[in-house]
Amino acid sequence: MNTPATTTLLSVRQLTMRFGGLTAIDDLSLEVPAGKITGIIGPNGAGKTTLFNCLTGFYKPTTGSLRLNHPRHGEIRLETLPSHRVARDAQVVRTFQNIRLFPKMTVLENLIVAQHNVLQRASKFSIAGLFNLPGYRRAEAESIARAATWLRRLGLEQLADHAAGELPYGIQRRIEIARALCVDPLLLCLDEPAAGLNPRESAELNDLLLYLSGELGLSILLIEHDMSVVMRVSDHIGVISYGRKIAEGTPEQVKNDPQVIKAYLGEDDDEDDSEQRTHAVAGGANP
Amino acid sequence: MSAVVFARHAMTPAERLRDAAWVAFVGLVLGIPMVGLTTVDAGGRLGVETRFGLLAAVVAAVFGGRLLLRWAIDQARNRKLERERASTATAADRASGALKLVNFLGWVALGTAITLPILFSDNRYVVDTATTVLIYVMLGWGLNVVVGLAGLLDLGYVAFYAVGAYSYALLSTQFGWSFWEALPVSGALAASFGILLGYPILRLRGDYLAIVTLGFGEIIRIILVNWTEFSGGPNGISSIPRPSFFGLDFTRSPAEGEQSFAGFFGLEFSPMHRLIFLYYLILVLALLTHAFVSRLRKLPVGRAWEALREDEIACQAMGMNTTHIKLSAFAIGAMLGGFGGVFFAARQGFISPESFVFTESAIILAIVVLGGMGSQMGVVLAATLLVLIPEFGRGLAEYRMLLFGLAMVLIMVWRPGGLLAHREPTLRLKPLQQSAPAKEAAR
Numbered sequence: 001m002n003t004p005a006t007t008t009l010l011s012v013r014q015l016t017m018r019f020g021g022l023t024a025i026d027d028l029s030l031e032v033p034a035g036k037i038t039g040i041i042g043p044n045g046a047g048k049t050t051l052f053n054c055l056t057g058f059y060k061p062t063t064g065s066l067r068l069n070h071p072r073h074g075e076i077r078l079e080t081l082p083s084h085r086v087a088r089d090a091q092v093v094r095t096f097q098n099i100r101l102f103p104k105m106t107v108l109e110n111l112i113v114a115q116h117n118v119l120q121r122a123s124k125f126s127i128a129g130l131f132n133l134p135g136y137r138r139a140e141a142e143s144i145a146r147a148a149t150w151l152r153r154l155g156l157e158q159l160a161d162h163a164a165g166e167l168p169y170g171i172q173r174r175i176e177i178a179r180a181l182c183v184d185p186l187l188l189c190l191d192e193p194a195a196g197l198n199p200r201e202s203a204e205l206n207d208l209l210l211y212l213s214g215e216l217g218l219s220i221l222l223i224e225h226d227m228s229v230v231m232r233v234s235d236h237i238g239v240i241s242y243g244r245k246i247a248e249g250t251p252e253q254v255k256n257d258p259q260v261i262k263a264y265l266g267e268d269d270d271e272d273d274s275e276q277r278t279h280a281v282a283g284g285a286n287p
Numbered sequence: 288m289s290a291v292v293f294a295r296h297a298m299t300p301a302e303r304l305r306d307a308a309w310v311a312f313v314g315l316v317l318g319i320p321m322v323g324l325t326t327v328d329a330g331g332r333l334g335v336e337t338r339f340g341l342l343a344a345v346v347a348a349v350f351g352g353r354l355l356l357r358w359a360i361d362q363a364r365n366r367k368l369e370r371e372r373a374s375t376a377t378a379a380d381r382a383s384g385a386l387k388l389v390n391f392l393g394w395v396a397l398g399t400a401i402t403l404p405i406l407f408s409d410n411r412y413v414v415d416t417a418t419t420v421l422i423y424v425m426l427g428w429g430l431n432v433v434v435g436l437a438g439l440l441d442l443g444y445v446a447f448y449a450v451g452a453y454s455y456a457l458l459s460t461q462f463g464w465s466f467w468e469a470l471p472v473s474g475a476l477a478a479s480f481g482i483l484l485g486y487p488i489l490r491l492r493g494d495y496l497a498i499v500t501l502g503f504g505e506i507i508r509i510i511l512v513n514w515t516e517f518s519g520g521p522n523g524i525s526s527i528p529r530p531s532f533f534g535l536d537f538t539r540s541p542a543e544g545e546q547s548f549a550g551f552f553g554l555e556f557s558p559m560h561r562l563i564f565l566y567y568l569i570l571v572l573a574l575l576t577h578a579f580v581s582r583l584r585k586l587p588v589g590r591a592w593e594a595l596r597e598d599e600i601a602c603q604a605m606g607m608n609t610t611h612i613k614l615s616a617f618a619i620g621a622m623l624g625g626f627g628g629v630f631f632a633a634r635q636g637f638i639s640p641e642s643f644v645f646t647e648s649a650i651i652l653a654i655v656v657l658g659g660m661g662s663q664m665g666v667v668l669a670a671t672l673l674v675l676i677p678e679f680g681r682g683l684a685e686y687r688m689l690l691f692g693l694a695m696v697l698i699m700v701w702r703p704g705g706l707l708a709h710r711e712p713t714l715r716l717k718p719l720q721q722s723a724p725a726k727e728a729a730r
Contacts, residue, residue, distance in 0.1 A: 056604065087606030094604055102597035105590070106712045113594045114605045119587040129586040130579075140714075148716060160716035183605055 015064035039234035057083035091186035103165025111147035114182035314349035427666035429623030435661035437616035438596025443504025451628025466530035477625020523639025537561035659705025
């Protein structure tokens with residue numbers, strides 16, 4: 001449980017997501033503290049990505065609420081916003097389990113597109129942009145500088161002018177994080193950022209996440225299978241199984257929780273259990 | 288023999304000569320019985336005569352031919368090798384090479400376009416065909432926004448062309464608007480039709496989108512055919528006023544109190560004046576379109592279109608309102624199509640729904656796809672090819688469309704990404720060494 005000193009950034013209350021007869025998320029409540037890294041773990045099909053999809057407006061939850069405590073706009077009910085407004089107004093930005101870059105555009109262009117709303121405003125319905133007025137030029141230069149800063153921090157500077165889709169997988173993962181950072185997130189939601197990375201790359205990812213949360217005070221919500229990442233960087237972990245939260249706490253607490261061990265390693269099957277499992281696996285399948 | 292046939296490509300001149308000598312030797316061996324010896328009818332008996340002179344000539348031709356063939360093959364191979372090497376070389380090198388080629392093509396095309404009516408000032412056919420090419424270039428650039436940049440497959444683009452043409456035709460014949468007054472209004476009307484089409488299909492993608500746009504194109508055409516009071520039905524609208532040159536008409540005998548173009552400049556009246564004027568008019572419109580679209584591509588809205596083509600879900604996750612992005616692409620594309628339509632109506636002086644059938648949409652789409660999606664210069668190349676191939680095929684009468692189809696198939700087999708598939712980034716962190724001025728780069 002989070003210490004009283006930290007403020008809660010996001011609180012998920014009694015969230016339920018049903019697809020027809022399948023319940024992917026079942027009465028889930030969770031608190032995400034500000035300025036910390038919160039890990040979400042759970043077996044395959046537990047509903048982790050569904051939670052992200054609800055959080056970022058791609059799915060409308062069946063019931064329950066997602067309240068974001070925005071420092072400027074006050075409380076925002078994320079479940080009421082369409083996905084682009086979740087990113088633009090609530091500043092909750094996500095990455096994807098299967099990388100979704102703009103493959104034919106260069107790395108730099110990917111990061112500039114992420115700053116679309118700022119630039120579009122500066123271009124005044126493209127009129128200032130068409131005539132290349134000073135205001136627009138300045139905004140464009142700023143956006144390039146911001147992109148360049150993140151590229152440098154993530155060691156991608158040399159690749160800035162390469163088409164993003166032609167680069168290796170591990171690098172594409174990093175580009176996707178850099179792109180999300182360019183949206184200026186309040187809460188960064190990373191969906192399995194270490195998937196497909198080699199041990200050295202995962203170690204670099206650890207450093208990056210600790211830097212983002214420690215130095216910049218960014219709040220991060222992390223879905224991850226790679227325990228070497230989750231256990232090392234998370235301040236707080238929530239464990240989901242069959243769409244329900246089965247445990248919550250520090251990495252140490254979670255690691256020793258009998259419920260978690262049971263969910264991951266299983267136990268002697270009895271009829272009830274196996275029936276419940278098939279149901280939940282089907283329900284939690286990521287569409 | 289395999290040493291000859293499968294000789295390696297990187298050959299020294301000596302190796303080449305030896306290779307050619309081998310082939311010439313084979314030619315000699317085969318040639319002795321086939322060319323060197325010939326039978327003659329010598330008074331009822333068959334006699335044999337030798338033709339060593341001819342044989343020597345044949346062998347020499349084989350030798351020379353082999354040298355030439357080998358040289359050509361090596362050239363082709365080297366080019367291919369270079370290309371392979373280039374693909375491992377830095378992307379910047381490759382990009383600057385492609386950029387240079389496109390720039391060069393652009394300047395050649397512009398030079399040709401400007402001088403063409405001067406060179407062919409009395410050839411009506413050439414100027415007319417060139418005008419047609421330019422109309423398609425302009426339409427191609429318009430559709431390129433929707434299909435090439437935003438990735439929204441639109442099979443009904445001709446509808447906007449029709450909206451532009453009929454807007455001008457009606458505004459000018461019913462309300463007496465001039466070409467220049469009607470041009471922006473017709474463009475705006477076409478753009479609103481673009482948005483009108485855009486709304487219902489916001490949630491559609493790919494094939495489904497294509498089918499709805501196809502339907503939209505047909506709806507517009509069928510309305511034009513059947514709503515006789517409005518559009519004149521199948522009879523169309525005739526005697527549409529032609530655009531004037533700053534108020535000067537291109538007529539032999541100007542109306543009372545007005546001057547004609549020929550009279551004002553003290554020229555002898557020639558019907559070619561108007562054709563050449565129309566040609567330069569569409570050239571200017573096309574160049575403006577090009578400048579506009581090239582600039583938009585480098586703006587947030589243009590990058591958003593391309594991002595939409597690449598991944599719509601990611602766009603939403605970046606906080607982009609994909610509704611606005613799609614509608615803006617449809618509106619801008621439709622507006623440019625509308626401008627093309629206004630010019631078309633003004634040039635023809637007569638329009639009917641027959642000019643706006645699905646085949647037109649298909650040709651414009653083919654221009655965009657053959658040219659290379661999103662490539663401005665590719666559209667010029669493809670439009671030129673698609674207009675000129677049927678023209679050159681006129682001699683072949685009914686086989687003309689067969690030739691056209693064959694050419695399209697061949698282009699797609701050789702260059703599946705289109706004629707110019709290279710995509711120039713909208714901005715770079717490190718500018719290219721040979722970075723051309725922005726004006727050129729836009730080309």
